Amino acid sequence: MNHDLTHLPRVGDALADRPGMSPQALEANFSDLHPPLTQRQAIIESQRCLYCYDAPCIEACPSDIDIPRFIRQIGEHNINGAAHTILEQNILGGSCARVCPTEILCERSCVRNQDAECQPVLIGLLQRHATDHMRFDAHPFERAADSGRHVAVVGAGPAGLACAHRLAMFGHRVTIFEAEAKPGGLNEYGIARYKMTDDFARQEVEFLLEIGGIEIRHGQRLGHDLSLARLRTDYDGVFLGLGLGTSRWLGLTGEDAPGLAPAVSYIKELRQADDLTRLPLARRCVVIGAGNTAIDMATQMARLGADEVTLVYRRGVEAMSATGHEQEIAKANGVRMVTWAQPVEVLLDAGGRVAGMRFEKTRTAEGRLVGTGETFELATDAVFGAIGQGFDGASLGDPAASELARDGERIRVDAAFRTSLPGVYAGGDCVAPGQDLTVQAVQHGKLAAHAIHQDLLAKQEAA
Structure with missing residues (x-):
């Protein structure tokens, strides 16, 4: 498959006649999605927590963080204590505070999450506040004496x-x-x-x-x-x-044409770019998929300045694996969502590059997805597949x-x-159980480490 994106128009070329889309504007478009809380905001928010004894938020946290405890510590101005409470269960608590879908986990379970309260305690932002502002003199966890293993x-x-x-x-x-x-x-x-x-x-x-x-x-x-x-x-x-290292493809003729690539390949390039104005950009792009990767891809293309961004999914909105929160982010950035449509053909121009895609409308019949026979076409300069990752x-x-x-x-x-x-253990996206979440991968690694440690101790005692 041709994953090269360099044939796409450069951002600077495509937007040269658009005043306002400056490097500074691009930088603003890729600043924090959810700005961090100020110290005052964090203290006020921490006081909304009821510090439940049998806190449902803990039950909903894949990494078993004692959420009421760390929130209480924030309210007591004990930031290092709060951070330690988080990190002792989730050493990547800082990144999870940024990317974890709290809206379907701890915050959904928060007892404040009801009509009278309007919103749950902002657990994710409070977790970020603690891990962003911790100031330890040394690493907060000590390494035990060398085991020789x-x-x-x-x-x-x-x-x-x-x-x-x-x-x-x-x-x-x-x-x-x-x-x-x-x-x-x-x-x-x-x-x-x-x-x-x-x-x-x-x-x-x-x-x-x-x-x-x-x-x-x-x-x-x-x-x-x-x-x-x-x-x-x-x-x-x-x-x-090992994670999931390969992108699934659609299985269509012409799928190796310039202009069609995995979404994860572009996101990787975007993540590593020092200069956003030098990224290849399609004026019109189509993203195939319904998960968070598809949403991330579509939203970032819109923020880079693409004229038209369309996300296409073969089922209805209610079946999308991306959370409602993620879907709203995409819509707020001008992404158009087309549901009940599946790709059937890549359309190429005279030079053999992607010029569009033909879709067939779908419906469910007896619980199964079927095509209706009715088709439509979308003109596009690039198609990005985000239909899931496979195991290499x-x-x-x-x-x-x-x-x-x-x-x-x-x-x-x-x-x-x-x-x-x-003697072989595995965790994260490469194993069967779970939702392929960062926080869940952290928990897998932590629990596997405990199993490894116990098994090594058992071998030592047997010897």
Whole structure:
């Protein structure tokens, strides 16, 4: 597939005749989506919390943060205490405060979330306030005495980083093998730029590594530079935080034409761009999908200055996996949403580049999605697919890795994130359970680290 986006008109060229879309305006478009609370706002908001004894917000938090406790600590002006409460359960609490869909998790469960109160306690913004303003003299968590054990972690995304940090707390040495040039996974490469600004992903990783005992080796990809068999031989345990490394495609003729690319490829380029005015931009673009990646892609194209941005989904709005909050963000940025339509053909111009896409209207019949036979066309300069990520099967291509039990394409694990191979654990998006959320990946890594630690202790006692 041709994923090169350089043929698209440059932002500067496309917007040269549009006064107001200056570099400063672009910078403003990609500033914080939700500005942080001031100290006064944080104190006032913290006082809205009822500090429930059996707080439903804790039950709704995938990483088990004691939410009433940290909010009370903010109200008592104990910012370091609040941050410690958050980070002891979620070492990536700063990034999760920015990207976690609190509107369907803790804030939805908040007892203030009722008509008379108008809105829940702003838990996400309070969590960000604590982690943004913490000031520790040293790393807040101590590394235990060296256990003499060495664990390999594959993938420096949220799951791998959380696992590594907790293992370091237990005194184990950790080597993280990462395919990309930077650590952070989706936090570094896959989150909308306006959700995580100011190089925060890098800063958070640097903070995490301050505990010591963790080494990251870049340019190392399982199935290419690494084999699971060798890792099992060389290390006392292996954690796989592989993520979902491949984009699903539509399976249409012409899908490899210039002008059609995975949304995640463009988002990655956008995240790493030093100069937004040099990014390739389509004046008219279509995004296929209904998840948060599709919303992020469509919204960012609109904020870059595209004339027309259309998001197309094969089912109705109620079936979209993107939250209502995310959908409203897209609409507020001028994104047009077309539902009950599925792509059937890529339309090319005389030069073989994308000029449009033909869609068939859909409906449900006896619970199944079917085409109606009625079609329509959308003219576009670029089509971005955001129909989900798949597991990179090549990463489990060596004989040892191929023995891992799978649920579909994902790795099967038990409740403690042990795989079917002794000494091998997995978590994050590469395993079957969960919603593919950053906060859930962090929890997987943390719980897997506890299992690894307990299993290593059991081996030591048996010896």
